[in-house]
Amino acid sequence: MSVQNKFLKQKSVGVIGVPFSGGQPRDGVDQGPLKIIEFGLLDQLKELDWQVKFDGHRDYSLMQPASDPPVGKLLNARYVSAVTESVASSVSAHLKEGSLALTLGGDHSIALGTVSGTMAVHPDAGLIWVDAHADINTPETTESGNIHGCPVSFLLGIAGQLKEFGWVKPCLTPDRLVYIGLRDVDAGEKKILREHGIKAFSMHEVDKYGISKVVEMAIEHVSPNRSRPIHLSFDVDALDPTVAPSTGTPVRGGLTFREGHYICEAIHETGCLVSMDLMEVNPSLEDDQAVFQTVTIGCSLVRCAMGETLL
Ligand SMILES: NC(=[NH2+])NCCC[C@H](N)C(=O)O
Ligand SMILES: [Mn+2]
Numbered sequence: 328m329s330v331q332n333k334f335l336k337q338k339s340v341g342v343i344g345v346p347f348s349g350g351q352p353r354d355g356v357d358q359g360p361l362k363i364i365e366f367g368l369l370d371q372l373k374e375l376d377w378q379v380k381f382d383g384h385r386d387y388s389l390m391q392p393a394s395d396p397p398v399g400k401l402l403n404a405r406y407v408s409a410v411t412e413s414v415a416s417s418v419s420a421h422l423k424e425g426s427l428a429l430t431l432g433g434d435h436s437i438a439l440g441t442v443s444g445t446m447a448v449h450p451d452a453g454l455i456w457v458d459a460h461a462d463i464n465t466p467e468t469t470e471s472g473n474i475h476g477c478p479v480s481f482l483l484g485i486a487g488q489l490k491e492f493g494w495v496k497p498c499l500t501p502d503r504l505v506y507i508g509l510r511d512v513d514a515g516e517k518k519i520l521r522e523h524g525i526k527a528f529s530m531h532e533v534d535k536y537g538i539s540k541v542v543e544m545a546i547e548h549v550s551p552n553r554s555r556p557i558h559l560s561f562d563v564d565a566l567d568p569t570v571a572p573s574t575g576t577p578v579r580g581g582l583t584f585r586e587g588h589y590i591c592e593a594i595h596e597t598g599c600l601v602s603m604d605l606m607e608v609n610p611s612l613e614d615d616q617a618v619f620q621t622v623t624i625g626c627s628l629v630r631c632a633m634g635e636t637l638l
């Protein structure tokens with residue numbers, strides 16, 4: 328059974344490859360989008376009857392400033408800011424045309440751009456963040472200084488005013504955010520989640536209620552009665568490292584293959600998905616078999632979110 332999307336004008340998708348790794352220290356995650364496209368994702372989406380518009384892999388390295396000293400603890404702040412600002416306008420452009428926006432990372436700092444771009448067009452959209460990590464550190468709480476651990480705090484407007492990120496508008500409210508898959512949350516992040524009353528289903532809740540109940544509750548939270556558009560930001564490290572090994576910050580005890588796919592299938596069934604990120608696939612980590620496995624799963628997660636069914 329195919330599901331009609333309530334918020335798209337046509338069954339078309341704009342695909343944005345963001346070969347960027349500046350939000351964290353490990354090289355190779357910038358090769359994620361190239362591998363995913365090489366693996367045939369665009370043809371796979373065409374087979375699902377999507378009209379596919381691929382922006383090409385932009386060379387964001389041209390945006391790297393000659394000098395980018397730390398801003399407080401934050402590393403590569405100017406570079407991350409410039410790249411994500413540009414990603415935001417790419418995402419907005421596709422959404423304004425009535426297409427779905429699909430962004431392939433790259434590290435998760437890129438979601439600062441994708442979510443900003445989505446909210447610019449759909450200001451009431453809900454955000455489902457599937458990840459082992461909450462990525463909600465502020466410039467104050469971050470221990471690593473890696474901005475891929477911080478995008479959500481910027482989106483919520485709790486990161487404080489940094490002139491380097493002057494373009495970022497607080498576009499997200501705590502009631503339109505939900506997490507699935509958390510299991511490695513920093514002490515400062517736990518405090519933020521608590522203080523802002525942010526809904527989060529950690530692996531504990533996945534064990535307790537099962538994935539179908541968790542996803543149902545998560546969807547109902549951000550899009551009551553399927554009333555709001557949904558942005559899905561999927562960090563591949565939400566999956567267990569035995570399932571998706573090639574990623575920069577793996578954490579054991581993650582989602583199974585089916586749990587990850589179930590999330591995407593259920594979100595497709597809402598008919599509300601307008602924007603999706605697939606982040607943190609790093610094809611330079613682990614052996615060829617592991618890379619193949621991770622890239623394959625990345626593609627199948629996207630296909631499921633875009634309507635592939637088992638029957
Ligand atoms: N997108 C990710 N993989 N984030 C990992 C973040 C890890 C840690 N919480 C940090 O702030 O650095
Ligand atoms: Mn993560």
Ligand SMILES: [Mn+2]
Nearest residue numbers: 435458462562
């Ligand atoms: Mn993440």
